[in-house]
Amino acid sequence: MSTPQPVRGTRDLIGEEARRHFHVIETARRVAALYGYDEWSTPIFEETGVFARGLGDTSDVVTKEMYTFTDRGGDSLTLRPEATAGVCRALVSNGLTQSLPQKIFYAGPMFRYERPQKGRYRQFHQIDIEVLGSDSPLADAEVIACGWHILQELGVAQDTVLELNTLGDKTSRDAYRAALVSYFLGHKDELSEDSIARLERNPLRVVDSKDEGDRRIVAHAPTIDGCLTEPAYAFFEKLQEHLARFGVPFRRNPRIVRGLDYYSHTAFEFVTTRLGAQGTVMGGGRYEGLVEEMGGPHTPCIGWAAGIERLSMLMAAAPPAPASVAIIPVGDAAEAAALDIAQSLRAAGIRAEMAYRGNLKRRMERANRTGARAAIILGESEIAGGLVQLKDLVSGEQAAVPVAELVRRLK
């Protein structure tokens, strides 16, 4: 194959797939606006430090999975692997830490150097909302409710389940980590190799292991509940109350964990069984240290991100492209009149198309193929009488109609 192909892990969005993709974004944008979120857009690449900061050196993430390059000025830059870090950076860069909270909606491409799988690409697209600068559990509940609302509007809510957990505050989490490490060390001989490695690097992740043997051990591992401080417990209780009021059903899943230090309290995922190994459709939680990492003040935040590709796959069908009206002149003399009609329909908000060339038969074929709802046919005799032939392409009925009445007939 010598013709250029899209590079590994990237793909073209055309036709049905494009319509699905943009339908997800438009739906999310509309619903987020109902909840009072403003849309932001930040650069697609940042100084590498914006993403590397706060990730620590615990995982493969920084070393293996970022698209990092040196530009001509010698600076290390990285294609954003997620939206949140850039949003937090923008908050600080623009002095908005003085006007909190900020409620942000975001949509755009992200980049991770990973092995492509179903619903996992190197250039992928996310919708994302964040509330920056609120420590109220009401913010958590609203963020989740907004996500749930979007899933409902997309028609995928019935295929997903909200799984909810709390990581508690720092004191709770430190206690939990210590409890886990001591429990797993007691079962070290029974753990998989992968999990023994996790125990060193990122003990919370053992809880998330897919290995059968590990799962049996994890089933009896201590849960966060026994380690929660009083305020952390109260926060989680309040969140669940609010969610009930918002009418969002959820299931407690103590296995949802987050490895990085700046996560706290709420952690959640909307999951589905319909996408193989990539079951998470929308995931998020509370984080408290990221804005500080960008040089701002301590700022508690809550948000989620959802993969547009995965949502598109779950969606039954994209709404069809709007049907247009095909304007078909017969003979060169009719073309000018046809253009005038096209412009008058468009001015009235009616989608209208005129082919650039072709005889009547070909233009009719094209009108049919593109799903036009009606054809307007005009030749010399029609022009002379101020009429056109208006043909309904669904019913096949055709009648002579005065030009002046077209907009009213097609509205």
Place this chain on the structure above:
RNA sequence: GCGGACGUAGCUCAGCUGGUAGAGCGCCAGGUUGUGGUCUUGGAUGUCACGGGUUCGAGCCCCGUCGUUCGCCCCA
């Protein structure tokens, strides 16, 4: 980074124990020079993913590469 499956026309796929490439759909043109969808007649299209090897001969067998896909690892 690791493992399995797959790669033939624009699309979906067939192709026998190795003998030199096919179907359906779509596309183009005619039947119909002012009427689409249905019907009908005809037509075009392939470096058989790429590179090497075995063979008189490779779409088919062997090796490598690339890509797709499913899973593992990872998942900010």
